[in-house]
Structure formats: C-alpha cells, structure tokens
Amino acid sequence: MKRLCIHTITTKPWELETAFEKYSEAGIKGVTVWQDALQTSGLSRTRTLLAGSGLDVVAYCRGGFFPHTGQSGREQAIENNKKMLDEAAAIQAPMLVLVCGAAVGQSLETSRDQIKKGIEVLLPRAEENKVSLAIEPLHPMYADTRSAINSLAMANDFAEYFDSQWIGVAIDVYHVWWEPELRQEIMRCGKNNNLLAFHICDWKVPTVDMLLDRGIIGEGCIPIQKISEWVDEAGFTGYREVEIFSKLYWEQEQDRFLEKIVTAYKKHYPLDIDT
Ligand code: ZN
Numbered sequence: 001m002k003r004l005c006i007h008t009i010t011t012k013p014w015e016l017e018t019a020f021e022k023y024s025e026a027g028i029k030g031v032t033v034w035q036d037a038l039q040t041s042g043l044s045r046t047r048t049l050l051a052g053s054g055l056d057v058v059a060y061c062r063g064g065f066f067p068h069t070g071q072s073g074r075e076q077a078i079e080n081n082k083k084m085l086d087e088a089a090a091i092q093a094p095m096l097v098l099v100c101g102a103a104v105g106q107s108l109e110t111s112r113d114q115i116k117k118g119i120e121v122l123l124p125r126a127e128e129n130k131v132s133l134a135i136e137p138l139h140p141m142y143a144d145t146r147s148a149i150n151s152l153a154m155a156n157d158f159a160e161y162f163d164s165q166w167i168g169v170a171i172d173v174y175h176v177w178w179e180p181e182l183r184q185e186i187m188r189c190g191k192n193n194n195l196l197a198f199h200i201c202d203w204k205v206p207t208v209d210m211l212l213d214r215g216i217i218g219e220g221c222i223p224i225q226k227i228s229e230w231v232d233e234a235g236f237t238g239y240r241e242v243e244i245f246s247k248l249y250w251e252q253e254q255d256r257f258l259e260k261i262v263t264a265y266k267k268h269y270p271l272d273i274d275t
Pocket of ligand 1: 136
C-alpha cells in the first residue's frame with residue numbers, strides 16, 4: 001500500500017513504539033505524528049524510533065489555535081506553534097497541520113484576522129525549518145471553538161492570500177464532504193499548488209459525538225472514493241492519511257481496529273495495492 005498513512009491519534013491507546021511497529025508490520029508506509037504522543041515518548045526517542053521504523057513521516061499535528069480574546073493567549077499560541085515547527089523539523093515532517101482556532105467572545109471575522117496575523121508571524125520560521133503550514137478547514141459545527149476557517153473555499157482564499165510555497169491546505173473529507181462546490185474547490189487547490197494533504201475517515205449515521213465518533217472508510221455516508229478521485233485529478237499524489245478519533249474504537253482491541261482499517265483501505269483503493 002504505497003499511499004496509506006495512519007495518524008498516531010487513530011490508535012491513541014498505543015504508545016509510539018507500538019504504533020510504529022504495528023503499522024510497519026501491516027504494510028503501512030506513512031505516519032503522521034501527533035504532538036501528545038510525541039511528548040509522551042520524548043522528542044529524541046521519537047526520532048530514534050522513527051528512524052528505525054522505515055516509515056515516512058507525512059505530517060506533524062496539530063498547530064494553530066491562533067485566536068484568543070486576550071493578547072497573552074495569542075502570543076502563547078505563536079510560541080507554541082514555533083515550538084511545533086521546530087519539533088516537526090526535528091522529526092523530518094514536511095508539514096505542520098493547522099487547526100486554526102476560534103474564540104468564544106469575539107466574532108468569526110476577528111478570529112480570522114488573528115489567524116491571518118498568526119500565520120504571517122510563523123511563515124519565516126516555517127521557511128527556515130523547511131516545514132510547510134497546512135491549513136485544515138473544519139466543518140462549521142466546530143466554528144465555536146476550533147476553527148473559524150470552515151470551508152475549503154475559505155482555506156483556499158487564505159493560502160492564496162499568502163502566496164508562499166510554505167503554505168497550503170490539508171483536505172479532510174470529514175470536514176468538507178458536504179460542500180456544494182467541493183470538486184471545483186479541490187481543483188482550485190491543486191491548480192494553485194496548495195493541496196498538501198488528504199485526510200480520510202467516514203461520517204457515521206447517526207453521529208453520536210461531534211468530535212469522537214468518526215468511522216472507518218465505508219462505514220458512513222461520505223463519498224470517499226469520489227472525493228479521492230477528484231483529489232488525484234487535481235494532481236495530488238501524496239499519502240491518504242487515515243485520521244479517526246473514536247471513543248468506540250479506542251475502547252476496542254487496537255490490533256483488530258488497525259486490521260479493519262487496512263481491510264477497508266484495500267477494498268476502497270485496489271489500485272494502491274502492490275501485487
Ligand atoms: Zn484531518
């Protein structure tokens with residue numbers, strides 16, 4: 001499976017050493033590392049583990065959260081993002097994914113201005129570290145506290161505003177599958193060289209938790225194959241990153257869960273299988 005990547009948060013109960021071993025054993029080639037897991041394992045140990053794993057580091061998750069009603073909160077966010085850019089460089093991750101943030105107590109417009117300013121301040125560090133910033137638009141249900149960037153069109157606008165090779169977009173099917181102009185916006189993203197990452201999971205029906213009830217591919221209502229085709233058509237040749245937050249699956253045996261993910265992936269992407 002040349003293009004399958006797993007986010008470490010997907011198998012949250014596993015510490016990194018176990019996760020890397022299990023992914024490699026399962027024939028997975030890429031990994032996206034989350035900061036909480038890296039902090040538990042320690043930066044230098046994570047580097048060593050990654051070097052020995054043979055896995056490609058696809059991305060580092062997740063920076064952002066720029067908006068705050070108070071200045072000290074905004075400054076702290078910048079510092080944390082700079083640190084994350086350094087950590088990303090240390091583990092040779094080519095990009096830092098940004099969940100841009102939103103703050104209760106101020107308008108979405110104000111939050112968007114703060115996001116813009118935050119990215120502006122970070123860009124030189126991104127360039128210096130050779131780590132791209134990938135803006136991930138989030139579903140509007142998260143516009144209260146997680147992100148004021150709520151459509152792919154808006155993420156495209158942001159990326160194009162900066163016009164830097166160190167900024168682009170991470171497309172996650174969970175957040176954008178409902179968009180009426182999705183195909184058009186994916187093409188626009190690719191055409192402007194802003195399509196940096198592609199995240200997959202499914203939207204369960206009914207979804208019982210807004211954050212922690214994501215499904216395995218094929219388990220829900222997202223037309224993942226169709227969106228994948230559009231993403232490829234837009235010129236994307238990178239990894240398909242499985243990112244699942246799920247209370248249900250985290251309570252189950254992770255070996256079995258990973259097996260289900262791999263089986264679903266093979267079924268949906270038969271062309272990606274080495275024969
Ligand atoms: Zn994502």
